[in-house]
Every structure is written in C-alpha cells, then in structure tokens.
Amino acid sequence: MDIQAAHDILTRHLKNGKQRATPERHAVLDAVLQSQGHFDAEGLYYRMLSNGSKVSKATVYNTLDLLQECGLVSKYRFAENTSRYEKAFGRPHHHHLICLECGDIIEFVSDKLERLQQDVCSEKRFIAHNSTLQVFGTCMKCRKAE
Amino acid sequence: MDIQAAHDILTRHLKNGKQRATPERHAVLDAVLQSQGHFDAEGLYYRMLSNGSKVSKATVYNTLDLLQECGLVSKYRFAENTSRYEKAFGRPHHHHLICLECGDIIEFVSDKLERLQQDVCSEKRFIAHNSTLQVFGTCMKCRKAE
DNA sequence: CTCGGTGCAAATGCTTTGCAATGTC
DNA sequence: GACATTGCAAAGCATTTGCACCGAG
Secondary structure, three states, X not given: OOHHHHHHHHHXXXXXXXXXXXXXXXXXXXXXXXXXXXXXXXXXXXXXXXXXXXXXXHHHHHHHHHHHHOOOEEEXXXXXXXXXXXXXXXXXXXEEEEEOOOOOEEEEOOHHHHHHHHHHHHHXXXXXXXXXXXXXXXXXXXXXXX | OOHHHHHHHHHHHHHHOOOOOOHHHHHHHXXXXXXXXXXXXXXXXXXXXXXXXXXXXXXXXXXXXXXXXXXXXXXXXXXXXXXXXXXXXXXXXXXXXXXXXXXXXXXXXXXXHHHHHHHHHHXXXXXXXXXXXXXXXXXXXXXXXX
C-alpha cells in the first residue's frame, strides 16, 4: 500500500474544499496508516504522543472526520459510545460480526452483499456513500466456552 | 399487534432473569408500543411525562435496554451520539438507508439479505443475535434539490 | 497579510451511577 | 421482611467549542 498515494488523496481533498494542508493533518494520516485494525480517537492520540507527534485531541477528531470524507478511514459506531475507526486505504469494503461476550470483531467481505445493497439503493433512488452491516452475537470461542 | 402479548413477553423475560415487574417498566413498554418510527430515550421520557406517567430518565434508559434484550425494541447507533430506538414487536427485521443531508430514514426488508447473513454466520460459526445494515448517502429528494 | 487551523481547557450532551426511599415478591 | 428498583442529582465520558495564537497560501 502506497503511503504517498494516501497523502496525495488527502492533499487533493483539502484543496477541493479550500482547506489547508497542515503538518498535523498529515501526521494524523501517518499514524492512521501505521495502525492495525480498529482504533478510537483517544487511542490514536496517545499513540501519536508517544511517537513524538505533537497534536491536540481536537485536531485528531477533526482530521479523522476529514479522512473519512475522502475515504481514507472508515468510521463505525458499534454498540458502545465510542466511535471506532479503521484504515480504509487499499482494502476492500467489508462488514463486521461483533461478539457481545468478548468484543472480538470478525470481518468479512461479500460481493453478493455489495450487489444487493446497490439493488436496494437503485430501487429507492438512493445514492449510497458508505455502509456498514453489523451482526451482533456470539463468536465460536465464546460459544464453546459456555 | 397485540399489546397484551408484548407485556407478556416482558413479564416472562423479567421472571427469567429474576427481575421484578414494576409499573414503571410496563409504562415504558406502553409508551414504546404507542410510538411511531424511531425515537430516542429523551424523547420517550418527555412523551411519557406529558402523558402523565411518572418515570425517571434513568428508568427509561434501563427499561429500553431490557426491552431490547427481549426483542421488543431495536436499538440503533446511526451517525450521531444518540441511541435511537424503534418498536420491534410485530414487524419484520429490516434495515436502513440514512440520508446525510436531511436525516430521513428509509427502511427496507430483504429476505436475500437475511439469508446472506445466515450464510456468513454459519461459515464463521457465529451465532447472530441481531443485526443492522446502515447505508449512508443521499435520498431522492435531496438529490433533486441539488 | 489573511483567514483557516491549532491547542488548550472548558463546555456540552447523552448515559450511567450512588444512595436513600420505595414497593415487589 | 429482603432486596431489587426507583428517582434524583451528580458524575462520567466522548466529542465539540471558544478563543488567542500561529502559520499556510
């Protein structure tokens, strides 16, 4: 996955919206690109701090929204009050099975689902921007443990 | 839709969990049964107040969780920080197209989607409890308005 | 030079909690 | 009676905001 390409996408998006390319915004993007799996804004903030980046929490929140706008991160609202984010650059659109016992998240990709979703949208004359299927339940491990 | 049946479900669920059947809990259920579409906890609380029910906000929140547990209401977390609820008794499982411009929510039912979801779950050996597909985008009206 | 962005700390708003009083079982 | 539940107000938390300073264009 090309780090430069991601930064270019951000730069272009900023230019489009007549917004400025600040070092902080690109620093947040770097931190996101280094991330694995799901994370929350606070976690990213502290990871950045301990890596020596000086950003404020407010900027992290702001920039994450910005990154979502240009498709570089996905933002989810699972069961909790916390927003979860995930690097979205260079990976296919996918969905989540969320274990209510252990909090584990299983991802899956489904072309059928993507098509089905398109069908529904064109039937309702709705333009999809992004989407998330969340299935809450019990994962294999927790099922065995019971 | 049978109001009595809904109360029976709640009563049975409470008995199962060795929890008590209080008038407040049944009053919240009544308010939910009278509701149309999506609502939030605060809205339900004020509606109950103006109908003369005396419940605290805390009880409303508690009871809504209880009602979700026994499948009488569905709880959603759309884009906002507020949880949205919806009466789930006597209606098929459905999903949502959410317009980011006007906030309108379009519901749809899809057997195909339900089947697809079951397939994914059995493949991953995951036991689904409940699920929600949320498609964010622009609705027909807002699309025309632009 | 202009005005959008940043950092900080304080504010906001939803939800939960602590505790004494209440009422179910 | 015992103890789960309630109401109230206060506490918690994630997120946003206001404002003075800074720096990208």
